[in-house]
Amino acid sequence: MVNPESEAKREVAMGDSASAMRHLVAYARPYLKEFLIVVALVIVYILTQVVQPWLIKIVIDKDLIVSHPLLGPIITIGGLYLIITIVGLFANFMQNRRLQWIGQRIVRQIRVDLFRHIESLSMRFFDTHETGRLITNVSSDTNNVSMFFTNFLLSVIQDGLSILLVMGAMLLLDWKLAALSFLVIPVIVIISVLFRKKLRESYRFTRTHFSRLIGYTAENLGGMRITQIFHQESKQFDRHTELNQRYTKGNITEYRWSVLFNRTFDALGNLSVALMVWIGGLAVVHHTIEIGVLYAFTSYIRQFFGPINSLTQQWNTLQSSMISAERIGGVLLTENEIKEPEKPVVLRQRHEDGQLELAGEVRFNHVSFGYSPQKTVLNDIDFTVLPRSFVGFVGETGAGKSTLMGLLTRFYDVNQGSITIDGIDIRSFSQRDLHRAIAIVQQEVNLFSGTVADNLRLFRREISDRAVQEAAEIAGADEFIRAMPGGYQAWLTAKGANLSLGQRQLLAFARALSLNPKILILDEATASLDSHTETILQQGLTRIAEGRTTLVIAHRLSTIRQADRIYVMDHGQIVEQGNHQQLMEQNGHYAELVQKSAPDTVEASD
Amino acid sequence: MSPKEIMRSFALSRKWYYLIAILAIGVAEFFQVQIPDILGKFINRLKAGHATEHVVLFFALDVAMVAAAYVVAFGFGQLQIGRLGRTLEFELRQTLFAHWETLSSRYFQMHSVGDLLNHTLNDVTVVRQAMSQGMNQVTQALFLFAATLYMTIRTINLGLTLVSLIPILLIPLVIVVVGPQVRMRSRRVQEALSNMSELAEESFQAMQLIKATSNEPVELERFRILVEDIVDRQMHLVQLNTVFQAVLPLLSGISFVVGLVYGGDLVIHHHISLGSFVAFTAYLSMLVQPLLQFGFVINMFQNASASLMRIQVLLAVEPDITDPEHPVEKNWSGEISIRDLSFEYPGSTPKVLDHVSITIPKGSTLGIVGRTGSGKTTLLNLILRDYDPPANTVFFDGTDIRDMRLSDLRELIAYVPQDGFLFSTTIGQNIAFSQPTVEPEAVERAASQSRILETIQSMPEGIDTEIGERGIMLSGGQRQRAAIARALIKSQAKVLILDDSLSAVDTRTETEILKVLRQVRGEKTTIIVAHRLSALRDADWIIVLDKGAIVESGLHQDLLRKNGIYANLYRIQAGGEPSHG
Numbered sequence A: 001m002v003n004p005e006s007e008a009k010r011e012v013a014m015g016d017s018a019s020a021m022r023h024l025v026a027y028a029r030p031y032l033k034e035f036l037i038v039v040a041l042v043i044v045y046i047l048t049q050v051v052q053p054w055l056i057k058i059v060i061d062k063d064l065i066v067s068h069p070l071l072g073p074i075i076t077i078g079g080l081y082l083i084i085t086i087v088g089l090f091a092n093f094m095q096n097r098r099l100q101w102i103g104q105r106i107v108r109q110i111r112v113d114l115f116r117h118i119e120s121l122s123m124r125f126f127d128t129h130e131t132g133r134l135i136t137n138v139s140s141d142t143n144n145v146s147m148f149f150t151n152f153l154l155s156v157i158q159d160g161l162s163i164l165l166v167m168g169a170m171l172l173l174d175w176k177l178a179a180l181s182f183l184v185i186p187v188i189v190i191i192s193v194l195f196r197k198k199l200r201e202s203y204r205f206t207r208t209h210f211s212r213l214i215g216y217t218a219e220n221l222g223g224m225r226i227t228q229i230f231h232q233e234s235k236q237f238d239r240h241t242e243l244n245q246r247y248t249k250g251n252i253t254e255y256r257w258s259v260l261f262n263r264t265f266d267a268l269g270n271l272s273v274a275l276m277v278w279i280g281g282l283a284v285v286h287h288t289i290e291i292g293v294l295y296a297f298t299s300y301i302r303q304f305f306g307p308i309n310s311l312t313q314q315w316n317t318l319q320s321s322m323i324s325a326e327r328i329g330g331v332l333l334t335e336n337e338i339k340e341p342e343k344p345v346v347l348r349q350r351h352e353d354g355q356l357e358l359a360g361e362v363r364f365n366h367v368s369f370g371y372s373p374q375k376t377v378l379n380d381i382d383f384t385v386l387p388r389s390f391v392g393f394v395g396e397t398g399a400g401k402s403t404l405m406g407l408l409t410r411f412y413d414v415n416q417g418s419i420t421i422d423g424i425d426i427r428s429f430s431q432r433d434l435h436r437a438i439a440i441v442q443q444e445v446n447l448f449s450g451t452v453a454d455n456l457r458l459f460r461r462e463i464s465d466r467a468v469q470e471a472a473e474i475a476g477a478d479e480f481i482r483a484m485p486g487g488y489q490a491w492l493t494a495k496g497a498n499l500s501l502g503q504r505q506l507l508a509f510a511r512a513l514s515l516n517p518k519i520l521i522l523d524e525a526t527a528s529l530d531s532h533t534e535t536i537l538q539q540g541l542t543r544i545a546e547g548r549t550t551l552v553i554a555h556r557l558s559t560i561r562q563a564d565r566i567y568v569m570d571h572g573q574i575v576e577q578g579n580h581q582q583l584m585e586q587n588g589h590y591a592e593l594v595q596k597s598a599p600d601t602v603e604a605s606d
Numbered sequence B: 001m002s003p004k005e006i007m008r009s010f011a012l013s014r015k016w017y018y019l020i021a022i023l024a025i026g027v028a029e030f031f032q033v034q035i036p037d038i039l040g041k042f043i044n045r046l047k048a049g050h051a052t053e054h055v056v057l058f059f060a061l062d063v064a065m066v067a068a069a070y071v072v073a074f075g076f077g078q079l080q081i082g083r084l085g086r087t088l089e090f091e092l093r094q095t096l097f098a099h100w101e102t103l104s105s106r107y108f109q110m111h112s113v114g115d116l117l118n119h120t121l122n123d124v125t126v127v128r129q130a131m132s133q134g135m136n137q138v139t140q141a142l143f144l145f146a147a148t149l150y151m152t153i154r155t156i157n158l159g160l161t162l163v164s165l166i167p168i169l170l171i172p173l174v175i176v177v178v179g180p181q182v183r184m185r186s187r188r189v190q191e192a193l194s195n196m197s198e199l200a201e202e203s204f205q206a207m208q209l210i211k212a213t214s215n216e217p218v219e220l221e222r223f224r225i226l227v228e229d230i231v232d233r234q235m236h237l238v239q240l241n242t243v244f245q246a247v248l249p250l251l252s253g254i255s256f257v258v259g260l261v262y263g264g265d266l267v268i269h270h271h272i273s274l275g276s277f278v279a280f281t282a283y284l285s286m287l288v289q290p291l292l293q294f295g296f297v298i299n300m301f302q303n304a305s306a307s308l309m310r311i312q313v314l315l316a317v318e319p320d321i322t323d324p325e326h327p328v329e330k331n332w333s334g335e336i337s338i339r340d341l342s343f344e345y346p347g348s349t350p351k352v353l354d355h356v357s358i359t360i361p362k363g364s365t366l367g368i369v370g371r372t373g374s375g376k377t378t379l380l381n382l383i384l385r386d387y388d389p390p391a392n393t394v395f396f397d398g399t400d401i402r403d404m405r406l407s408d409l410r411e412l413i414a415y416v417p418q419d420g421f422l423f424s425t426t427i428g429q430n431i432a433f434s435q436p437t438v439e440p441e442a443v444e445r446a447a448s449q450s451r452i453l454e455t456i457q458s459m460p461e462g463i464d465t466e467i468g469e470r471g472i473m474l475s476g477g478q479r480q481r482a483a484i485a486r487a488l489i490k491s492q493a494k495v496l497i498l499d500d501s502l503s504a505v506d507t508r509t510e511t512e513i514l515k516v517l518r519q520v521r522g523e524k525t526t527i528i529v530a531h532r533l534s535a536l537r538d539a540d541w542i543i544v545l546d547k548g549a550i551v552e553s554g555l556h557q558d559l560l561r562k563n564g565i566y567a568n569l570y571r572i573q574a575g576g577e578p579s580h581g
């Protein structure tokens, strides 16, 4: 779990919610016209609401108090009343629909932008942000933000307008009493300010613990197999209970505060009525005002607090929108560490095979790198890989081999030194070109739910079925794909769990091949393959390898024995280099690794 | 237990709380409807002209007191119901989590994390909203309705009340007709949301791949399609919801008109007084707000019922791997034998294991090699009952493992998976996963046995360093060694299973770990699956699987002599050219 301190830091780093909200309000701007229509419709609705009691007044004054009342006019007015009600409801209906439509459009836009932004961020971002949380950002935070527009804003317009109408009516009736009544407004402000901090804190607390709970659940769903095989269900469940309890407790506390807040306004409203009864009543007794005025004022005060109450109910919506806005803002404002060059080097594409016009020379110039400033992982790495050559990297685990490749593909940028392809700094390529030139196959294979073919072409429509199949054939995956029910159209379940690990690796290979890269990186990509399959694969690779630079990391030394050059890494440095023969003669690290890798060393030494 | 039952038993076990809460809201509404009455009387007194300052104060205090009673009673009831709703939310999440823990890998293969997560994230929240906010509003509306009815009947006229309420009585009809539609559409919305979460999850977890292939635009397009789908379905729901929310107040408007005309008629014929008529219209208009709310709340309940249905589907899945009714109890020693085991994965036809028979004596080491997809992992999965083997095929100390308690079986086995899943906790907690209470020394011992201690010590916070989601902060080999340590710390286990668990470590480290294994394994039965033959150098017996069948078996030397698959692999790895065998 993430510790609370870093959590707090992250929250602070997000900046204040107001600026985040402002950032998101931009999403509503295109709908300004729509919003105006909504406001107009709201006004229509409120006006019909105001007209209704007035019609009753007409019935009473004109039709019933007269000496010989008739039913006819009453029916007419009844009809009128019905028409007005229908108009009002229709306006309300249209308003509601339109507003929901706007809301949906806003969420859609935020979702798409957020997703685009997240995908553009560097790997460092993903090192520190849990997937579970990012999903909540995309799915529920966006929704909360849109509630700001659909619920909160609507309430502000509707209730604000009602309040203004009531206040206007009060002023018209008796400005002195009205002024007196308005004294309640500062009280409302003071109460809101008093509650504000508490409400905010408790809301934030709840949200934080909710994210933790969800993050925990997500992770445990992913690792359920391990939990079960290690028989730790009850421990993991206890931890879940703990997190769930903490969240629930926070949630109840938050609810308690919001109930208290709402009921305080309720109480204030009724207290105002009582005060009006008292002060107004005395005034009537002393003949300063008329009874009618008093009656009107007590009802107006009640009408005044109606919308105030519904506004305070919306306070929670405001809270959740604000905090969600902060979280989304926090992500959207995260700058990408990997910068696109302003004027990228333009690479031409070869006609015959669509490959980029590159020779494929890779050079590391005194590169140093660390994931955190305290600890360097790579130290002054300097080497050149000739175009079209096949080089191997070996070395102890954790030596920095994968890191090296991560730099070449720009998952991270170097701290010192530079990396060049054909003498051009990789930071001068557009990432698109760079990634078209380089393909990497990693030991960990990611698959998507979809068909085998879709996974191979990564859902790109421009890659034909034939190309997909050819790539699979070269990678030696064709055979088992055909054996699957449905063949290339077979559906891969969650993360390809219905395949063996080696089969997944073969798919990853085929995928890389169907992209037809200039430089191919294999990061222990054959570790889960048997040597026989691996040999077939390598034969396939050499067949199509003309013109391709290949960088291979392997622990199984037979994989790289044929390499033109082998680099041996240790603790972030290259300690030996040469081909197999030369390295064996040096009798250093490499020779030791080779000796240890013989299947029968033990027998030899025993 | 189905969620309906959960809800029922939850409500029953807390019936007194609910009763008190509902009662409190009822009382509150009773007080609330008194206020217009008091005000009316006050005005009458003032009109009559014999009000004194005293009387005025009295009425003011009366209003204040009634209002206070209303606020307190309502606040109390509201708080109770809200609290209960949140407790229900708690329990639903607990139930879901506990249920998931009983389901096997087979289930998790068919459902993505994003989809499942959406159930506890959104569906549970929707249910809670209905049960707290919705319930509050419904109770309030119903009581307000009842109280108003009571006041109109008592103080005005029974006939008038009944006639004008006829349109309002159509509301249940509308609910019955439109409700199921709303529910269905709402469910489709939730499904679309699940789809989006699912894609987001997959995509965020495959970030390196997506970056390395510059596939962001394609992913974005896939995402955008799902987002559009949500918008469409959401608008489909909104169309119905808004109609629904307009129809209810319309009915109450019609009620009002009926009351107006009929009431007017009654006044004309002197059946009721003008004052009663005025009061009646006031009461009727009091009903508009609750009815407006009612439409909203009914929608909320329909959504909740859709979500509950989704949860229902989830909870209805029966765990397929369970304890036997009468588990065998004995002192297990660790002999594993497999007799004529054939297996195919449920739902896919080809045979993955084909008449496999082998006995692994207690304390011995079995090595398994074989081509990719030949069934090695499957064999191990069956021994672990990750999938259920057919009856009478896999035996532990002569007992069919299906007759063993699941927890016994799994306590007996220490396992290192092929893909080494780690949790995002600290490295120490990961190693001590199966023994949370173990002393730090034991963690250190396991770490040093799997040659990861040095790495841990070089980390910023040592054993307490958090390793990120799925251990992202570690190198591939470090992850694998952490997974080995996690298995080795189970010192009481009788069986040790390594599924290609040294593939990502260099040969020097491999040699060291094998040396340690030789020492610690002692009485343990060990199964090592490997592609690199050097990992099998300590095996007492090696089998070669091909297309699910054992095609070769024996010791290293025997296998070499057979000149078959194994010998071929050996030649490739030992440095020569592959033979064409």
Ligand SMILES: Nc1ncnc2c1ncn2[C@@H]1O[C@H](COP(=O)(O)OP(=O)(O)OP(=O)(O)O)[C@@H](O)[C@H]1O
Pocket (backbone or CB within 6 Å): A127, A371, A372, A377, A395, A396, A397, A398, A399, A400, A401, A402, A403, A404, B472, B473, B474, B475, B476, B477, B478, B504, B505, B506
């Ligand atoms: N995302 C990360 N954040 C922080 N540290 C990391 C991260 N990834 C790797 N490291 C650390 O950097 C060092 C080098 O890791 P790298 O993955 O490059 O090793 P490797 O040579 O590929 O090892 P292996 O053979 O085990 O795959 C290790 O000590 C590892 O703990």
Ligand SMILES: Nc1ncnc2c1ncn2[C@@H]1O[C@H](COP(=O)(O)OP(=O)(O)OP(=O)(O)O)[C@@H](O)[C@H]1O
Pocket (backbone or CB within 6 Å): A480, A497, A498, A499, A500, A501, A502, A503, A528, A529, A530, B109, B345, B346, B348, B352, B370, B371, B372, B373, B374, B375, B376, B377, B378, B379, B418
């Ligand atoms: N959950 C599953 N559902 C359906 N088929 C599966 C499932 N898991 C594996 N298979 C299939 O069963 C066969 C054997 O897979 P298994 O994982 O046992 O192979 P393996 O020998 O461990 O291979 P590797 O060396 O690549 O790890 C493969 O053809 C695979 O596609």
Ligand SMILES: [Mg+2]
Pocket (backbone or CB within 6 Å): A401, A402, A403, A523, B475, B476, B477
């Ligand atoms: Mg690596």
Ligand SMILES: [Mg+2]
Pocket (backbone or CB within 6 Å): A500, A501, A502, B376, B377, B378, B418, B499, B500
């Ligand atoms: Mg396997």
